[in-house]
Amino acid sequence: MSLPPSDFAAAFRAHSVPRLRHVIATRGHFVGIGLYDFRSAHADVMSVALRLGASLLPEEHLLALEDWCLTMLSNVAAETEAKCG
Numbered sequence: 244m245s246l247p248p249s250d251f252a253a254a255f256r257a258h259s260v261p262r263l264r265h266v267i268a269t270r271g272h273f274v275g276i277g278l279y280d281f282r283s284a285h286a287d288v289m290s291v292a293l294r295l296g297a298s299l300l301p302e303e304h305l306l307a308l309e310d311w312c313l314t315m316l317s318n319v320a321a322e323t324e325a326k327c328g
Contacts, residue, residue, distance in 0.1 A: 251296075252304040259295040266291050267315045274316070275323025281316070288312050 246252070270284035289297075289312065297308055 271319025272323045274320035
């Protein structure tokens with residue numbers, strides 16, 4: 244997907260995505276071992292993203308961020324579930 248240029252979006256990715264990756268890894272693991280449901284994990288991830296300023300992203304960037312978060316969360320949960328059975 245090609246998104247319109249945005250200096251803020253680039254800065255947000257540089258500063259916030261590492262933190263979001265950590266939250267996604269943790270919550271995705273919890274989903275994979277059955278301690279969390281996917282909807283709650285997604286809400287936690289997006290809550291952190293919004294606290295970090297995601298609501299100020301251009302709409303296309305915010306939608307892309309949410310899609311990325313959902314995809315990453317799903318991948319982590321599936322990987323954890325496969326490992327832990």
